[in-house]
Amino acid sequence: xxxxxxxxxxxxxxxxxxxxxxxxxxxxxxxxxxxxxxxxxxxxxxxxxxxxxxxxxxxxxxxxxxxxxxxxxxxxxxxxxxxxxxxxxxxxxxxxxxxxxxxxxxxxxxxxxxxxxxxxxxxxxxxxxxxxxxxxxxxxxxxxxxxxxxxxxxxxxxxxxxxxxxxxxxxxxxxxxxxxxxxxxxxxxxxxxxxxxxxxxxxxxxxxxxxxxxxxxxxxxxxxxxxxxxxxxxxxxxxxxxxxxxxxxxxxxxxxxxxxxxxxxxxxxxxxxxxxxxxxxxxxxxxxxxxxxxxxxxxxxxxxxxxxxxxxxxxxxxxxxxxxxxxxxxxx
Amino acid sequence: xxxxxxxxxxxxxxxxxxxxxxxxxxxxxxxxxxxxxxxxxxxxxxxxxxxxxxxxxxxxxxxxxxxxxxxxxxxxxxxxxxxxxxxxxxxxxxxxxxxxxxxxxxxxxxxxxxxxxxxxxxxxxxxxxxxxxxxxxxxxxxxxxxxxxxxxxxxxxxxxxxxxxxxxxxxxxxxxxxxxxxxxxxxxxxxxxxxxxxxxxxxxxxxxxxxxxxxxxxxxxxxxxxxxxxxxxxxxxxxxxxxxxxxxxxxxxxxxxxxxxxxxxxxxxxxxxxxxxxxxxxxxxxxxxxxxxxxxxxxxxxxxxxxxxxxxxxxxxxxxxxxxxxxxxxxx
DNA sequence: TTGTACGCGTTATCAC
DNA sequence: GTGATAACGCGTACAA
Numbered sequence: 001x002x003x004x005x006x007x008x009x010x011x012x013x014x015x016x017x018x019x020x021x022x023x024x025x026x027x028x029x030x031x032x033x034x035x036x037x038x039x040x041x042x043x044x045x046x047x048x049x050x051x052x053x054x055x056x057x058x059x060x061x062x063x064x065x066x067x068x069x070x071x072x073x074x075x076x077x078x079x080x081x082x083x084x085x086x087x088x089x090x091x092x093x094x095x096x097x098x099x100x101x102x103x104x105x106x107x108x109x110x111x112x113x114x115x116x117x118x119x120x121x122x123x124x125x126x127x128x129x130x131x132x133x134x135x136x137x138x139x140x141x142x143x144x145x146x147x148x149x150x151x152x153x154x155x156x157x158x159x160x161x162x163x164x165x166x167x168x169x170x171x172x173x174x175x176x177x178x179x180x181x182x183x184x185x186x187x188x189x190x191x192x193x194x195x196x197x198x199x200x201x202x203x204x205x206x207x208x209x210x211x212x213x214x215x216x217x218x219x220x221x222x223x224x225x226x227x228x229x230x231x232x233x234x235x236x237x238x239x240x241x242x243x244x245x246x247x248x249x250x251x252x253x254x255x256x257x258x259x260x261x262x263x264x265x266x267x268x269x270x271x272x273x274x275x276x277x278x279x280x281x282x283x284x285x286x287x288x289x290x291x292x293x294x295x296x297x298x299x300x301x302x303x304x305x306x307x308x309x310x311x312x313x314x315x316x317x318x319x320x321x322x323x324x325x326x327x328x329x330x331x332x
Numbered sequence: 333x334x335x336x337x338x339x340x341x342x343x344x345x346x347x348x349x350x351x352x353x354x355x356x357x358x359x360x361x362x363x364x365x366x367x368x369x370x371x372x373x374x375x376x377x378x379x380x381x382x383x384x385x386x387x388x389x390x391x392x393x394x395x396x397x398x399x400x401x402x403x404x405x406x407x408x409x410x411x412x413x414x415x416x417x418x419x420x421x422x423x424x425x426x427x428x429x430x431x432x433x434x435x436x437x438x439x440x441x442x443x444x445x446x447x448x449x450x451x452x453x454x455x456x457x458x459x460x461x462x463x464x465x466x467x468x469x470x471x472x473x474x475x476x477x478x479x480x481x482x483x484x485x486x487x488x489x490x491x492x493x494x495x496x497x498x499x500x501x502x503x504x505x506x507x508x509x510x511x512x513x514x515x516x517x518x519x520x521x522x523x524x525x526x527x528x529x530x531x532x533x534x535x536x537x538x539x540x541x542x543x544x545x546x547x548x549x550x551x552x553x554x555x556x557x558x559x560x561x562x563x564x565x566x567x568x569x570x571x572x573x574x575x576x577x578x579x580x581x582x583x584x585x586x587x588x589x590x591x592x593x594x595x596x597x598x599x600x601x602x603x604x605x606x607x608x609x610x611x612x613x614x615x616x617x618x619x620x621x622x623x624x625x626x627x628x629x630x631x632x633x634x635x636x637x638x639x640x641x642x643x644x645x646x647x648x649x650x651x652x653x654x655x656x657x658x659x660x661x662x663x664x
Numbered sequence: 665t666t667g668t669a670c671g672c673g674t675t676a677t678c679a680c
Numbered sequence: 681g682t683g684a685t686a687a688c689g690c691g692t693a694c695a696a
Contacts, residue, residue, distance in 0.1 A: 006394070006475065007449060009673055020683040025675060034681060054452040055396065056673030058387035059688050062338070066430070066452075074412055074419075075611060084406055087433050096452065098398070099431040101419050117339065120386040120398075120428065143338065225615055253615045260617040279407060283557055283585045285592040285617055341689055352667040357691060366665060388689030391672050 008048035017044040028052055067306055068121040070100040070112060072129040076223060076250055077278035078295050079127070082149065085299020086125060093307050095122075106132040113138045123306040128152050129192040145309040147302045151197050159305040159318045161298050167291045167324035168201035168245070171273055172209065174326060175243040179271045181211040184241040186231055186251050188223040195219075198247045198275070216241070220251055228254025242270060243332060249274035249281055252288055256331065271332035286330035293322055340380035349376035360384055399638055400453040402432040402444060404461040408555060408582055409610035410627050411459070414481065417631020418457060425639050427454075438464040445470045455638040460484050461524040477641040479634045483529050491637040491650045493630050499623045499656035500533035500577070503605055504541065506658060507575040511603045513543040516573040518563055518583050520555040527551075530579045530607070548573070552583055560586025574602060575664060581606035581613055584620055588663065603664035618662035625654050 010021040010028075017024065017040040027033045027041045044050070058064045069086050071079040083099070090097055098121055100112050109128060113135065116124060123145045128135065131152075139146060140156045148160045175183050185202045188195045199217065206215045218235055220227035228251040232238060246252035252274030259266050266272050266286055274281065277292035305318055342360075346353040349372040359365045359373045376382070390396045401418050403411040415431070422429055430453055432444050441460060445467065448456060455477045460467065471478060472488045480492045507515050517534045520527045531549065538547045550567055552559035560583040564570060578584035584606030591598050598604050598618055606613065609624035637650055 007451070010675095011673080021674085022676085022683055022685090023681085026682090029675080032681075037682085049449065051447075051450040053391075053673050054450045055387050055390035056688090057675075059385075059391050059672090059690085060674040060676080062688075064387065069431075074416055080406055080412060083431070084434065087406075087431070091433065097431050097433070099401075099415070099419070099429050101423065101429070102416065115383075117381065118383040118386045119339070257615065257617060257619075280615065283589065283612065284615070285589060287589075342691095343689080353690085354667055354669095354692075355665085358666090361691080364665080369666090385689050388672095389691080391674085391688090392690040392692085394672075 007053070008050045009053065010050075012048055013041065013044045013050045016048060017041045062119075063310075064120060064122050065094055066096045066098055066121045067123045067125065067303070067310075068098040068100055068116060069125045070109070071102075071127050072104070073102055073223075074099075076248075077280050078248065078276040081278060081295035082127065082299040082302075085296040085301075086303045087299075088296065089300035089303025090307070093303075095303075095307055104129075106130050106135060109135050110138055113142060116142055116144060119144075122310050123147070125149065125302045125306055126152060129194065131191075131193050131196070145306060145313065147306045147309070149298055149302050151193055157317045159309055161302055161305075161320045161322060163293050164321045164323050165197065165201055167275060167293070168198060168205045169208065170324055170326055171245055171275070171291055172202065172205035175245060175271060175273060175332065176209055176211060178332070179243040179267075181209075181214040182240060182242045183211070183215045184235075184238070184244045185215065185217040186228055186244060186246045186255060187217055187219050188227075188247045188251060189221060190219055192223075194223075194247065202245065220247075220254070223248055223250055225250060225254040225257060227251070229258045232258045239264075239270075244270060244272050246272065246274045249276045249278045249288060249290055252290065252331070253280055253284055256284055256286075256288075267330070267332050273332040277327050281327070281329065284331070289329045289332035290327050292325045292327050294325075298322060339385070340382045341385065342382075344380055345373065345376045345382050348380060349373045394451075395642075396452060396454050397426055398428045398430055398453045399455045399457065399635070399642075400430040400432055400448060401457045402441070403434075403459050404436070405434055405555075406431075408580075409612050410580065410608040413610060413627035414459065414631040414634075417628040417633075418635045419631075420628065421632035421635025422639070425635075427635075427639055436461075438462050438467060441467050442470055445474060448474055448476060451476075454642050455479070457481065457634045457638055458484060461526065463523075463525050463528070477638060477645065479638045479641070481630055481634050483525055489649045491641055493634055493637075493652045493654060495625045496653045496655050497529065497533055499607055499625070500530060500537045501540065502656055502658050503577055503607070503623055504534065504537035507577060507603060507605060507664065508541055508543060510664070511575040511599075513541070513546040514572060514574045515543070515547045516567075516570070516576045517547065517549040518560055518576060518578045518587060519549055519551050520559075520579045520583060521553060522551055524555075526555075526579065534577065552579075552586070555580055555582055557582060557586040557589060559583070561590045564590045571596075571602075575599075576602060576604050578604065578606045581608045581610045581620060581622055584622070584663070585612055585616055588616055588618075588620075599662070599664050605664040609659050613659070613661065616663070621661045621664035622659050624657045624659050626657075630654060 013024045014021040127149045136154045187199045220231040255272045274288050274290040277290045281288035342353040345356045459481045519531045550563050552563040587604045606622040609622045613620035
């Protein structure tokens, strides 16, 4: 390092190599430089251990090479998978990932989105549990590209990865065929987007099969093991159901836990099924029959879509609908 | 917005409020401004929806207000807890969190650390599985503060959160007392730092109790469910052990899965114990007896230490040793 | 207390 | 193809 204060800059490299900063910059950014200079510059860069300062670059180029990922709750394995997918999708690009703080209330999400107006990220991958007009408005005003995952509807031409709505048709058809028409659905909170969508999916599925009368929905207060246990505990005639369909794998884990501690055998006495096919599915005993939405792949795609969009803002909007896939294991 | 291109700047606000940019800047940064100006500036800020551009601020102030968290594998629930803890620790500060890409090889970690030389983060929270001199060298040369979590030893005065080495003493003493001296230890890969430490901890613990002859260690190739299952499968006289001590909860989950699919009852036939007290511990059936190292709290503390260090580089170095705590549940 | 002016490190334009 | 130079948006030293 040349200077006493901090790291080497373009100027330091240029001075050492005896060229102008413009040439060094070009070299660093992969433009053509006369071969005779190339070696000297390369030398200087290595000697000084030069690395472009990201603030300087971001200020000038209006590009931070960062994207922001906002997930509701990193405790839920499906969001871990998506996070991992995003990381994988960013591999080979020079984009870094900011993980937005976990927030629950609409106000927090709002503040988070608005903070992006300070331009610390070039794009946003948004998964929101809450459905709030203020959030939609804020998102629409954001002047960076957005990719939404899940059924987040905003009035803006946005690349999106939705999940096809027929997961519960597949699941209910399977359970009905294998265990009969007494199916209990344990939903998550109905005020969340997945709660709404999956709740409606279940109602539609049992109506299509004409088995509304023998089925029932209960609601877990949260998408958590404890919530599910509580919901099942407070249920009167639980033992009359032959199968329990859960709104996600975490709730299914709660169901398994409840049945295990009440000496009820799965799937002999009651079958249990989840949604998401998270890591939990193979960790639990019995292993979980579930519906796969390929979370890692969705994360990967979201990252790729976002980077593409940043680099080519006028490309046609991509809307992918991910197809659900039944994964049969031991619990149902 | 005043300008056609992008967002409002200090200049726009200053012009609208009829003051100098210096006054606006001071106002934004919480310095005193004449009350008569205050209102006008505040007005202009709101009207233009001004938010300081982070690149400009970072370049000038030599401070990005970002920290970087490097964890080996977000699939492991203990790292999720730490991640969550870091997020919580950052609450109320204005620091954002970068989540470094998941890397396994020493080369990847090295590149990751070196990339911090481009100054996109003000500090680093480092958890590394691998123990490599090049990594240590790179970390030591880094000119931003570092907080290490776990037994990462670097030759640099660094705030650190280690875990006290007596977890395995507690665990082995407990298992020996409750289930006798036939204890099997399922370690993770010995070339990892936790593998080394926990392996040595087990050896020391059984030696202290004088039960080396009746105990045994096996190694899982990875810290994963599958690795543990494989390690147990290839073991000859597994049924002669009365308890299985696992190097972490994920390996314990693998043990439970192995025993469950082989109709071996836990804890009646064999007791199983983990380390970390992750979310898994209460999700699994039977619920997992384990050693708690308070991962969330460690994450929180690491974040706080790092922010403190950034703001006060010359403060005395903090080295915390977290005490293990036995959490008794159903598996042992 | 306020305003002017400089420079943080980079990219990009423009003459050469 | 190269080099001088002008921004990018901000914080702050300095002068008023």
